[in-house]
Amino acid sequence: xxxxxxxxxxxxxxxxxxxxxxxxxxxxxxxxxxxxxxxxxxxxxxxxxxxxxxxxxxxxxxxxxxxxxxxxxxxxxxxxxxxxxxxxxxxxxxxxxxxxxxxxxxxxxxxxxxxxxxxxxxxxxxxxxxxxxxxxxxxxxxxxxxxxxxxxxxxxxxxxxxxxxxxxxxxxxxxxxxxxxxxxxxxxxxxxxxxxxxxxxxxxxxxxxxxxxxxxxxxxxxxxxxxxxxxxxxxxxxxxxxxxxxxxxxxxxxxxxxxxxxxxxxxxxxxxxxxxxxxxxxxxxxxxxxxxxxxxxxxxxxxxxxxxxxxxxxxxxxxxxxxxxxxxxxxxxxxxxxxxxxxxxxxxxxxxxxxxxxxxxxxxxxxxxxxxxxxxxxxxxxxxxxxxxxxxxxxxxxxxxxxxxxxxxxxxxxxxxxxxxxxxxxxxxxxxxxxxxxxxxxxxxxxxxxx
Ligand SMILES: Cc1cc2nc3c(=O)[nH]c(=O)nc-3n(C[C@H](O)[C@H](O)[C@H](O)COP(=O)(O)OP(=O)(O)OC[C@H]3O[C@@H](n4cnc5c(N)ncnc54)[C@H](O)[C@@H]3O)c2cc1C
Numbered sequence: 001x002x003x004x005x006x007x008x009x010x011x012x013x014x015x016x017x018x019x020x021x022x023x024x025x026x027x028x029x030x031x032x033x034x035x036x037x038x039x040x041x042x043x044x045x046x047x048x049x050x051x052x053x054x055x056x057x058x059x060x061x062x063x064x065x066x067x068x069x070x071x072x073x074x075x076x077x078x079x080x081x082x083x084x085x086x087x088x089x090x091x092x093x094x095x096x097x098x099x100x101x102x103x104x105x106x107x108x109x110x111x112x113x114x115x116x117x118x119x120x121x122x123x124x125x126x127x128x129x130x131x132x133x134x135x136x137x138x139x140x141x142x143x144x145x146x147x148x149x150x151x152x153x154x155x156x157x158x159x160x161x162x163x164x165x166x167x168x169x170x171x172x173x174x175x176x177x178x179x180x181x182x183x184x185x186x187x188x189x190x191x192x193x194x195x196x197x198x199x200x201x202x203x204x205x206x207x208x209x210x211x212x213x214x215x216x217x218x219x220x221x222x223x224x225x226x227x228x229x230x231x232x233x234x235x236x237x238x239x240x241x242x243x244x245x246x247x248x249x250x251x252x253x254x255x256x257x258x259x260x261x262x263x264x265x266x267x268x269x270x271x272x273x274x275x276x277x278x279x280x281x282x283x284x285x286x287x288x289x290x291x292x293x294x295x296x297x298x299x300x301x302x303x304x305x306x307x308x309x310x311x312x313x314x315x316x317x318x319x320x321x322x323x324x325x326x327x328x329x330x331x332x333x334x335x336x337x338x339x340x341x342x343x344x345x346x347x348x349x350x351x352x353x354x355x356x357x358x359x360x361x362x363x364x365x366x367x368x369x370x371x372x373x374x375x376x377x378x379x380x381x382x383x384x385x386x387x388x389x390x391x392x393x394x395x396x397x398x399x400x401x402x403x404x405x406x407x408x409x410x411x412x413x414x415x416x417x418x419x420x421x422x423x424x425x426x427x428x429x430x431x432x433x434x435x436x437x438x439x440x441x442x443x444x445x446x447x448x449x450x451x
Contacts, residue, residue: 002027004297005089005099007079008242009033010042011283012270012290013105014061019294021069029071030097032089034078037129038063041410041434043283043313044449046156049132050163057449058129060434079106079245084263089245101297104253104261104268105290106242108281113173113238115148115220117210122217124234126157135232140165146220146228147171148207149236150178152281155190155315157234162197166232170194171205171220173237181311181322183349185342186364193316193345210235241272258302259293269293273305280309280322284411308378312370312412318345319407321370324360324377325351334359337383339395348394356383368405368414369394406447410434417445426450 004020006013009031017029039061047053066073081090088098110125112118124131135145145166147157150173161168177187194201206223210233219229243253247263254262259269270286288303295302311322326349328334333354341347346365350373353359358381361373372390405414408429415429415436423440427447436447 003098003100004029005097005102006031006105007089007102008105008107008270008272009035009039009073009075010105010107010270010286011039011060012107012272012286012293013103014039015287015290016103016105016269016294016297017071018069019291020298021071023295023298023300029069030099031066031071031073032077032079032091032097033073033075034092035128035130036076038066038073038075040129041449042127043410043412045126045129045132046160046163047409048129049126049135049160051136052163053449082245082247082263082266084247084266087265099265101265101267103259103293103297104243104266104272105270105286105293107271107286108239108274109242110235111238111240112235113149115207115209115235115237117212117217118235118238120210120212120217121215122212122233123210124157124232126153126160126234126236132160135160135164135166138164138231143167143231144169144229145232145234146230147234147236148173148205148220149234150174151181151236152311152313152315154234154236155194156313157236158194158199159197159316161232161234162199168197168199169228169230170199170201171207171228172201172203173205173207175204177201177203179327181326181362183327183362186347186362189342189345189347189364190315190318193318197316241274243272257304258296259289259305260296267293267297280311282310282312284312284413285310287411306378308374310374312367314407314409314412318365319363319367319412321361321363321367321412323370323374326360326362327351337395340397341395343397346397350386350394352383357381358383358386367407367412370414406436406438406445408434408436409447409449415447421445 006017040058041060048058078092079089080092088096090096143166145161145168147154148171158170207220208223209221210217211219211221211227217233219227221227259267269289292302313320335352336349338349348363351360358376405416423438425438427436435450437450438445
């Protein structure tokens, strides 16, 4: 009986395990996770932390599911060493597990981005359910929250803290908000949202260290020595693949064809495969990679990983999709098409290379065209060949009220609805497979995780 070991119980690892089981009913499938919970939906952590959704909404798979699938789930099992020659991994408690094939799906972890003491007790990286629970269990009223960092997780932590009633200060490392993704207009819309949520933004914050004793983090220390104290100290800066257990300590994972690596029988999928400091976390891409890696491990045909950067999220409640190149440097030869945007909180633009090939898009506030544009960018479509209907829908600012869709709260895919859709209907996201229920909202339907 073949023995498959999956390290990491996030979306990539879970999806790969399901593919292995689907293809081989007799395989031994062991899932190792350093966390103590079954698979949950990380994109919902901010809603959970703020108290907007209950814990039951977080669970993507409950314990019974693992039993039914005959997955041997080993929680609180941190892998500390991989012996690629001996085909085994060692756990923090000293135990070993052998494998025929192994998938590394361990995601990424915070390094601190140059801030000393980023691992001090109580520093909140806002990566796990346990960290979200710390915020949920505190009453935010009269308390202070600090967030240092840039990108998706930092913005989610700002959302969680402000919604939970904390007096929140958001310390941005650079002079602009997320400059590799947002241009000046998009960053302006986002900054207004952050301000409206009640957070104070400080740009160019020169944070040097965490102020902590042996028990807990108390605040952040600035370059001049000043300390800003807080009840929640959030650090979401500097990311690297969570691979401290690799055979060559400090070495890089080298990806080969079909999710393979430099070691025989060792595969990798999900956020862990992204380069150091890439802040494009992506649930949907991880799900797709888990699916493909599972097939590759079984020796079946699979989709090659796309190198296209995509981001799908709703920071501060504003839908954001960024695909490929989203900013254009002065005199770089790249051009933009942006119609009359920004229009209120809606902003849409296309980016073209010098030869007029579509190479990127930024959609904020309304992301209805995300799927079609991703396909066009992958296909290297030229400006002149973009469908007129698509451009009309994007750039006629009055058109969007007619679009009938709903956003998946998990992977942020825009799901198209039929004309007979009604509140209370169950829909399944075609991308991540989440079951959702339609609810009436001020601007049409929204979707809530069912169950
Ligand atoms: C607060 C928050 C909000 C987010 N919102 C969005 C969003 O709106 N849209 C979006 O697209 N993406 C979002 N993401 C990102 C998305 O959750 C990730 O892209 C996705 O979870 C990556 O899946 P993964 O399986 O590759 O890794 P992960 O989900 O990170 O899972 C990795 C697993 O490996 C385990 N692990 C790590 N090291 C070890 C070890 N040594 N031994 C054993 N187990 C180990 C971890 O405990 C974890 O269970 C968000 C993330 C966070 C934290």
